[in-house]
Each structure stands twice: as C-alpha cells, then as structure tokens.
Amino acid sequence: MNITANQSESEQGKQGRLIWALCLASIVIYINLYTVQGMLPLIAEHFNVTGAQSTLVLSVTSFTLAFSLLFYAVLSDRVGRLKPIIISLWLLACSNILLIFTTSFDALVIIRLIQGFLLAAVPAIAMAYFKEQLAPDFMLKAAATYIMANSLGGIFGRLFGGLMSQHLSWQQSMGLVFVVTLLGVALVTYLLPRKEIKPDINQNNTTQPKSKLFNDLKGFLIHLKDSKMRLVFIIGGVAFMMMVNQFSFIQLHLMSSPYDLSRFSATLIFLCYLSGTFTSYLSAKWVVKYGSIVLFKAAFLFMVLGTLLTLHDTLWAIVLGFLITASGFFLTHSCCNSFVAIKATAHRAKATSLYLCSYYLGAALGGPYLMIFWQQAEWPGVVVGSLSLLLLLFIAIWFLSRGKLEETTNI
Template sequence: MSVNNSQVILPNHSVVQNNASAPVHQHEVRLIWGLSIASVVVYINLYLVQGVLPLIAGTFDVAIKHATLLLSVTSFSMAFSLLLYAVISDRVGRRVPLLISLYLLLASDLLMIFVSDFSQLLALRLLQGVLLAAVPAIAMAYFKDELSKGAMLKAGAVYIAANSLGGIAGRLIGGALSLELHWQQVIGVVLLLSLLGVIAVHRLLPSHSINSGSSTLSILDKKPMSWLTSIQDDFRGFCLHLNDVKLRGIYLVGGLAFLVMVNQFSYIQLHLMAPPFNWGRFQVTLIFLCYLSGTFASFYSGGWIARFGREAVFRLALAAMFLGGLVTLMNTILAICLGFLMSSFGFFLLHSGCNAWVAQRAKIHRAKATALYLCCYYLGASLGGPYLMPFWQHWGWRGVVFASSLVLVLLAWVLFKLTRTIPFESSSTKLAAS
C-alpha cells in the first residue's frame, strides 16, 4: 500500500507528508541546527591540537612526536566514553547529558589556559575525550527519537556536514592562530568560540520532546529496575545490536572507511613536507580544505539516497575513495588536491549514509547502536596508523595508497554483502515487537 499521500498530525497540529520529501518544520529545524552546532564545537576542540603541535612542543619543551599524544589520548578516551553516554542517554534522556558535557568542556578549556606542564595538559585532554563523546554518541539517536521520517535523512546529512566543517575549522584555526599567538591566547580564542556555540545549542535544543508519541526508552527500560538488572539490560542492549548481522556489517564499513580516510590525511602531510614540495607546517594543514567536498557530499547525501537508493550511492562513494587515491600517485599539487577532494567526497557520502542507516535500523537502545558504530569508527582510525606505517617507511606515499586500496577492496566486499543481501527484520525490531 502506498504511503506517499498519507499524513501525520504532529503535536502542534501541523501537517507533514509522511515521505522522504516531507517538509521539515521549525521545531525540527531547531533540533537539527542545535545538534549540528554542537558537533562543530566538539570537532573544533578535538582537532585543534593538530594545527598547534609545534607551538605546544615549544611551549612545554617536548618533542613533536610526544605532542601528538594529545590527539591520541583524546581519541582513545572518546571512543570508549561513547558507550557510557549511550547508556546514560537511554536512561535519563538526550538533552541533559549533552548540555552538561558541553558546559564541562568549556570548563576544561578554561583550565587548559592555566596548565604549567605537559603532563597536566595530557590529563586534561584525556578528560576532554570523555566530554567530547557525548554529542556524537547521542545525536543520531536524538534525531531518530524526535524527527519525522522525512526530516531524518536531512538531519543526518546536515549533521555529518557539520562534522566535516568542525574538523576543518579546528585544524585551520589552530594552525593560523599558532603563527601569531601564544598557547594561552590560542586556547582563549577557542574557549570564546566554544562558549558562543554552546549558548546557541542551549537555546536551540527543545526543552521538551518534539514527538510526544516517541520515547527514548524502550518498554523494558521504563520498568523500575534494580541496579544489577539495569546493568544487565544495558549489556543486553549492546549485545542485541552486535547480534544483528546487518549492523555488524555497517560498523565494519565505518571502521574501514575511517581507517583509510583519516590516516591518508596524516601521511599526505608528511609527504608534502618532504622534497620536492617542502611545505611548511601550517601550509600542510591547508590540505584539510579538501574536506569541503565531504561537506557538500554529506549535505546532499540524504536526498541522493532517497532518489537513487543506498546501493547506488555507496558504489559511487567507494569508487570516489578508490580513484581519489590513485589520482594522487601523479604526485603533483593539483593531482594530490583533486585526489583528496574525491576521497573526502566518497568518505563523507559513505559515512553519512551509514550513520543514518544505523539510526533507522535500531528500533530500541538507539544510542547504544550509534555508540557502537562510532566506537568501531574511531577504533578503525587508531588501527590505521600502525597498519600503514610499514608501507610508508618502505615505499612512501605509493605504499600508503597501495595499502589503502587493499582495505577498500575489503570494504567493497562488505558493502556488496550488505546491500545485496535480502533484507530481513533486525533483532531489535523482533524484541520490540515481543
């Protein structure tokens, strides 16, 4: 039976067409922009240190290779904290833990201005990873709980575009400010920008649930539980999604794709700093402007998936990532920039599609499903460096492209299995029905 002309009456009595092209109402727009701005704040703070590593090394008298630990420890604590926020938000709701984490992030930025040695800074960055995890762990589940079906794809597209903009801004702001300002002044500027963003998020996020018929908790979650039973139910929620073959495949896709993407950007900076290019430390951060093609892809991904189907869009994304790496082997500035524009376009198209797919497939314990995806996502990034290092040491950039291509072949096989397998009901759907 066709549903293209069916209508849904929202709590404010507005009428929405129940399809992918349905209009997005003002309260939905506020939620989308609120979480997108929160995402920009998070990724500016996460990737700031990549642009200021020389400044940090000089300020705290450490080697640059030791200064890189500031990003590693943050990513590590962030990855595992995603699972914690998934549990908390399924228990107490989405808005409160998200806002608390953002205000505590501001406090941690303020403390960074007064640190006197590198070990203190390292500890603060470890703490920041815990705080930064809240937004990515909660956002897609928040969208799924509160938005209409028509708004969901649009929300995922805008949100992932905001991720890429935050990643670009963090690296470029840090690199540019480090040329003229001291460490404390750089953090002061970032604190001010983050404060403005958090205030905007607080004002934009609805204080009450938009969809009164929706709940962030499952029926089982609503029952009074003992402490032990509560932990067991949370564990059951994670196992539920890990037992879903489709979701496991999506998690693997995200991890493999980010393994290639983020580490290619790391190694291309080393390549561009070496002869014959000899780029400076700030110049190499400009390669992250290639993320803008990913911003474009993310923004339009929802419409493309609705129009052409997930399988066709994923094939395009994978082809762009694979061909982008090959184009860089021409080893000219133009070819490298073009190749990374292609790779970024493909990666963010794939990532935004997977993010929305996870949120749509998980019927209960939604934040846990998203957290597992992002945990695999960041785990892939952490494994990519050691995996690509021997290829870089022996064959330089060509070795990195070759090793990345091997991963993309595996990714193509996983995508083939995911998109060609006859659709089946998810395990979370079965549990919710029972």
C-alpha cells in the same frame, strides 16, 4: 484549522531548532577535537617534547572518546538525551580554562583524556535524538545536515589550530578556543528545545541494578548480533581508518621536497573536506533515490580513484585525489549513519555509539598501521596500505549487498 496550522508550524520550528542546535554542537565538538592537530609543532615547542610525543594529545582524546560513546548511550537511554548533551558541553567549555594554565605535558595529556570523555556525548546521542524527536520526512535531511556540520567542524578546527600556532602563543590560543567554545555552547543551550520525547526502552521499567545492567548489555548485543549492523560498523570504521590518516601523512609529504610547503600551507589540504561536506548534504536525496548499497559501491569507487590519483604526485593531482576521496568517504559515513539510525528501532543511542566506537577506533588504529607503510616507502607506501584497507571495505560491502538491501528507506 488555524489552531492546527499554528501547532504544525510550532512543531516544525522545534524540529528546525533541534537540527540547528545539534549541528552547531557538532561543530563545537570537532573544533575542540581537531584544533590540536594543527598545533602539534607549537605543542612540541611549548612543552619541550618531540613531534611524535605531541601527537598523544590527539590520540588519547580519540581513544577515550571512542569508548565513552558506549557510556553515553546507556546514560541517555536512562535519563534522556537533553541533559547529557548540555552538561557535557558546559563542562567541555570549562575544561578549556585548565588548558590555558597547564604547564606540563603530562597534565596536558590528562586534560585531553578527560576532554575525550566530554566530547563523546553529542556524537553518541545526536542520531538517536533526531530519530525520536523528528518527523520521518525530516530524519534523512537532518542526518545529512549533521554529517555536513561534522565536516565543517573538522575543517575549521584544523585550520583554526594551524593559524593560531603561527601567530599566537599557547595561552593565547587556548584562551581563544575557550571563548569560541563558550559562545557556541551558550547558543546550543538556547536553541535546544526544552521538551523531549523520553526514550521508550525496556530497561526503564526495571528497578534492580543487575536487571538494568543486563538490559543495557542486551541492548548492545541486539545490534552486535545483527549481521547487517556489524557490516555497517566495519564499513564506517575501515573507511575512516584510511581517510583521516591519509590526511595526516599527506601533510608530511607536502612539507617535504619537492613541495616544501609551510606547516600552515600544508594544513590547507583539509579544505578538500569541503567536497565531503557537499556530498553529505546531498546524500539524503540519494539514499531515498538509489538506496544505500548503490551509494556504498559508488563511494568505494570514489575512494579507490582518489587514492590512485595521488600517485601522479603533482600538487593538482593530490588535491583532486583528496577531493574525490573525501566525497567517497563522507558519502559512506552519511549512509552508515542513516542506516544505523533508521534500522535501530530500539536502543537507538547504543546502536549509534557502537557505530561511532568502531569509527573512532578505526581512526586510532589507522595511524600506526599506515605508519608502517610510510616508513617503508613514504607516500607510495601509504597508498599501498590504503588499497589494502579498501580491499577489506570492498569485501564488507559485498557481503552487505548479498542481502539485496535497497534499503535504509525500506527498513
């Protein structure tokens, strides 16, 4: 009895270490991804480029991240989940050394493009890693906690960048990012369990390169042919397309009259992500109790309400509106992640990577799309553009609900 109890405690300890390790890895990833968003004015000044050009350092990273997710899905199905995560994180830490010494904007863009490739490993693999290593009763809790860590990393990264751009030089800022990343990666490496259950998929039994490639493509096609999966990919991509770019344009609005906030003060709007952090944490219980479809509909209503509230155009209304919108978005994102992770019984990393590819492509496309509305009518125009995206989101949720999925716990 004591041996069995000790084994159970040991197993729970490993599961807990895995959750903590991947959540910390997520925070490291999103700090490195979004720190530059708070540093765009400093980047423009240091490298002598326009503000519009400086945004390339974020867009190229997001773009390469989106497509690199597919590569890591294949790689991790071949070699396991652990090695790609550890190797990519250490290379990411080393790449920050290059940022300290870069002297040209072109070199900066190239390094950030490479970093996009390195940043993709953790988000591509994490949910599949959880599904394979954790007991079923841990899975939804782990997924919700992981999404919460994503939110915290995004908040801290942007505020960290804004604070550094106000008080430090470019070299000092990148040196500090390197130190923070190095410490985080070292702790993740220490926490990650050394043993893992290897992915059990058909392609591992093939030896011919053509056969392996065929099975890799087949793995992606399995999920793309699933109409429910496709709808969830669309839901997550459209939701992020709207939400993350709303946060970008509201900063421009808050820095103009009548608010005239400073650059760093305007970035404080990202603290509204905290409502999404809290919602992500609670989402596991809600998915079990209500099912994903009910939560998708509730989240949609939150995003509509939050977006419309900002038209009141007072500071309190904008903050309240973004708190509500962030809650709705992160509830949507948590439901999408849980749905994909649980429904994918094979080629799990490929399912997750397809979802996140759609997710980050949505973010990349949303900027140019909402820019058209901003140029025509500034913030009210962005609200109109957002409502058009929400209409598309409503249609996708409606089609998903037609299948009477009361779901992810029943998949």
